[in-house]
Amino acid sequence: MSRSVSKPEFLYARSFNIYWDKLNELPPELQGLAYSDNKTELNRGKWRESFNTPTTSEDLLHVEIGCNAGHVSVEWARQNTSNSNRYIGIDWKFKMVYKFAEKIAKYKLGNLLAFRANAERLQYMFAPGEIDFLYMFFPDPWPKKAQKKNRTANVEWLKTVAPLLSDRGYFHIKTDHQEYFDYILTNLSQLTDTFEAFDLTRNLHEKHPNPKSLLIPDVTLFERLFIKDGLPIYSVKLKPKRK
Ligand SMILES: C[S@@+](CC[C@H](N)C(=O)[O-])C[C@H]1O[C@@H](n2cnc3c(N)ncnc32)[C@H](O)[C@@H]1O
Numbered sequence: 341m342s343r344s345v346s347k348p349e350f351l352y353a354r355s356f357n358i359y360w361d362k363l364n365e366l367p368p369e370l371q372g373l374a375y376s377d378n379k380t381e382l383n384r385g386k387w388r389e390s391f392n393t394p395t396t397s398e399d400l401l402h403v404e405i406g407c408n409a410g411h412v413s414v415e416w417a418r419q420n421t422s423n424s425n426r427y428i429g430i431d432w433k434f435k436m437v438y439k440f441a442e443k444i445a446k447y448k449l450g451n452l453l454a455f456r457a458n459a460e461r462l463q464y465m466f467a468p469g470e471i472d473f474l475y476m477f478f479p480d481p482w483p484k485k486a487q488k489k490n491r492t493a494n495v496e497w498l499k500t501v502a503p504l505l506s507d508r509g510y511f512h513i514k515t516d517h518q519e520y521f522d523y524i525l526t527n528l529s530q531l532t533d534t535f536e537a538f539d540l541t542r543n544l545h546e547k548h549p550n551p552k553s554l555l556i557p558d559v560t561l562f563e564r565l566f567i568k569d570g571l572p573i574y575s576v577k578l579k580p581k582r583k
Pocket of ligand 1 (some may be wrong): 396405406407408410430431432433436457458459460476478479480560561562563
């Protein structure tokens with residue numbers, strides 16, 4: 341990973357997107373609900389202490405990468421307000437993350453936080469073992485040859501992710517893009533000491549009587565569109581291997 345975004349000292353640049361300002365000067369009702377840019381790295385190892393509801397090390401931390409405006413994470417959080425699950429959703433789109441934070445405030449969700457950050461920096465946001473369940477649903481496929489270097493799930497990134505996961509959960513990846521799925525599997529074939537793949541399928545909803553009836557959070561916003569278009573959903577779960 342030679343890209344500067346992956347270096348420890350990387351500083352996010354100021355953006356002239358109006359939502360950059362909004363995320364950096366949060367109104368009182370959104371304070372403590374959203375973190376942006378390098379602020380997503382300040383509580384590394386201490387995110388359980390940062391929720392607006394009492395949280396212990398026993399509570400399970402779920403992290404959704406590329407969560408858009410938090411459609412899935414918000415529903416998970418709403419369905420789990422009185423148990424031991426805590427959620428963090430990450431996306432790099434300023435406006436989407438601001439809208440996401442507004443939903444957290446609207447539903448008064450103390451078990452959910454919104455991050456505006458680049459998922460490539462996951463190892464600087466979270467400490468080893470801090471994440472129980474990690475999700476990457478429908479990452480941008482970057483299909484053109486010249487774009488492939490932008491793919492998040494490259495070998496080097498996957499290597500940095502494995503230590504962040506505790507032994508209690510797994511890393512779940514879903515995509516509609518066959519070529520990206522095969523790219524991930526090829527990368528995993530170089531990481532047989534790092535991850536064990538399970539529940540691998542090239543047609544996740546094959547046995548469902550009516551996949552079109554599935555709703556968020558059982559499927560994502562994009563997944564609903566792909567199902568409507570009759571596309572198969574590729575899915576794999578990964579458990580980190582301990583040496
Ligand atoms: C195709 S959309 C899928 C959204 C959602 N997961 C779903 O399934 O409905 C991909 C999302 O990932 C976000 N994204 C892409 N690359 C990212 C990165 N490196 N870091 C954070 N978010 C990223 C995009 O902004 C977008 O919201």
